[in-house]
Amino acid sequence: MSDLTESTGALDTSDGIYFAPLLPWQKTLWSQLTKRVSTSQQSLPHAMLAAGMQGMGKRAFVWRLVAWLLCRQRDTHPFGACAECESCQWLRSGTHPSLQVLPIVSMPVSVENANNKEAASSSVKDKKSAKAASNSALKIKVDDIRALQPFIYQGGQGMRICVLDHAEKMTVAAANALLKTLEEPQAQVHLFLLSDTPAQLLPTIKSRVQQLPLQTIEPATAVEYVTQALGSTVNREAVGTAAIEQLIQLANGAPLAAIALAQAPWYSKRALWLTTWQALRSGKRSSIAASDYWQTQLSIIEFIQLSELMLLDMRRVCLGLSELQKDISLSVALDTYQPTDSGLEGFATSLQQTKIALQQNVQEKFAYDKLMQELAYL
Numbered sequence: 001m002s003d004l005t006e007s008t009g010a011l012d013t014s015d016g017i018y019f020a021p022l023l024p025w026q027k028t029l030w031s032q033l034t035k036r037v038s039t040s041q042q043s044l045p046h047a048m049l050a051a052g053m054q055g056m057g058k059r060a061f062v063w064r065l066v067a068w069l070l071c072r073q074r075d076t077h078p079f080g081a082c083a084e085c086e087s088c089q090w091l092r093s094g095t096h097p098s099l100q101v102l103p104i105v106s107m108p109v110s111v112e113n114a115n116n117k118e119a120a121s122s123s124v125k126d127k128k129s130a131k132a133a134s135n136s137a138l139k140i141k142v143d144d145i146r147a148l149q150p151f152i153y154q155g156g157q158g159m160r161i162c163v164l165d166h167a168e169k170m171t172v173a174a175a176n177a178l179l180k181t182l183e184e185p186q187a188q189v190h191l192f193l194l195s196d197t198p199a200q201l202l203p204t205i206k207s208r209v210q211q212l213p214l215q216t217i218e219p220a221t222a223v224e225y226v227t228q229a230l231g232s233t234v235n236r237e238a239v240g241t242a243a244i245e246q247l248i249q250l251a252n253g254a255p256l257a258a259i260a261l262a263q264a265p266w267y268s269k270r271a272l273w274l275t276t277w278q279a280l281r282s283g284k285r286s287s288i289a290a291s292d293y294w295q296t297q298l299s300i301i302e303f304i305q306l307s308e309l310m311l312l313d314m315r316r317v318c319l320g321l322s323e324l325q326k327d328i329s330l331s332v333a334l335d336t337y338q339p340t341d342s343g344l345e346g347f348a349t350s351l352q353q354t355k356i357a358l359q360q361n362v363q364e365k366f367a368y369d370k371l372m373q374e375l376a377y378l
Contacts (some may be wrong), residue, residue: 015092015108021084023057024225025217025255033065034078044069045187045210049167051198052215055257059165061214062192063108066161067091069190070098098160100151102140106165106194138166143174145181152181152189159188167193168200171290175202182208222248222255226262229255234262242326249324250309266298266306271328273310278333280376287372291365294372302352303371311348314339328357339378350374 022030031110036044060278067081068074071088074081081088086161090096101107109359147340148162164170170178180207181191226244232246233239244258261267276294279285287290292301313323313330323330339347354367 013181015094017060017063017108018088018091019081020060020064022064022080023060025221026057026061026214028059029077029213031064034068037069038075038078045181046189047191047193047209049195049198049201049206049209049211050214051195051201053252053254053257054196055251055260056215056217057256058212058214059194060256061195061212062163066099066163066192069159069161070096070170072234074348096160100148100162102144102161102162102164103138106163123150135240138169140164140167140170140174142177143172144169145174145177148181157188159190161190161192163192163194165194167195167205168197170201172202175205179204179208185238215377217253217255219245219248222253224259225255226258229259230262234267238241244321246324246326260293264302266302269306270299270310270325274328274330275377276331277310277375281378282370285348287376288369290375291372293366295368297303297363300354300358300367300371303368304354305353307347307371307375311344311351315344318344326344343378347374347378349374 004241025300050062065082068077070091071077071081072085075149075340076082087098091099091108094107109291151160152162164178170333186355191209193201193205198206198211202325214334223241223244226248227241230239230244234243247258247262248255251261262378276290280287298306310330313325314334317331317334318322318341350371354362354371357367
């Protein structure tokens, strides 16, 4: 489910994230941290880790806290940065002298700045090269950490903040270089590490940071938030509490991911996928005809995301567990025929191989044709 979760983590990456409303399940932690800052006898930990799956709002919380910590009017704005002072304006422009972000592409930017960045990168025509460049841009290297040292160790400059996003992508050399900074706290310097997969962080890094408790969300709070965000509709159809709870369950309890899942173009086509699979397996429809049809409905990547969700639930039913999707009669379809474990594993492998092939510029039509042929034998 990790690929699905990764692809559906709803996140505002514009500079508005600094001043966005506080998420309901983060109010208690916000109150605790801001009170520590406001009390002269206490302060925030030197280094903090916001970790966990996408869609829980950890980045929204950290960027909001960063803006508040740097805000010149925070004493009179306990619930968030004022959005008007000089510090807040520097944040909007991406030029705050007291903030360093690694990798730089993670810094929230305005739509205008984002368009400028997109235009600058439009010269990269080859998709494979663009993908490689994107992955490389997220890596934090040892030279990046070393470049932070003058910023961290300059004295008498007031509060300074470093944000390391995708911290799990640090090279080993970069992580070892960061350890020195973590072991030698500097006054008024705070480090925020963000990670979607904290298990990939070095134990020595995790042992020297304080993890922010951002992953506990009461089910009722999640349901209420998702319901309000979607306006009680999914794909323009009214939905009840059961449908909202299903979305949250499919998103592993992450409200923002549940919202993005509901808004994904493929979510409404789950029953159609099931019908297509049954028609292919029974020989009532050719794989080429099915491929031609689905190419008009979804991109190949969207179809893969849909297929991953369907495989996940099919595996549950085949193991004797109840299906997560109660609205498409999956268990009824599997009453008459259940794929073998090897068949499910083989199709899952094909989906992963197709992702790799697409990065190597394989045409979508060929990829679609091949997947439909394999789906017919599932």
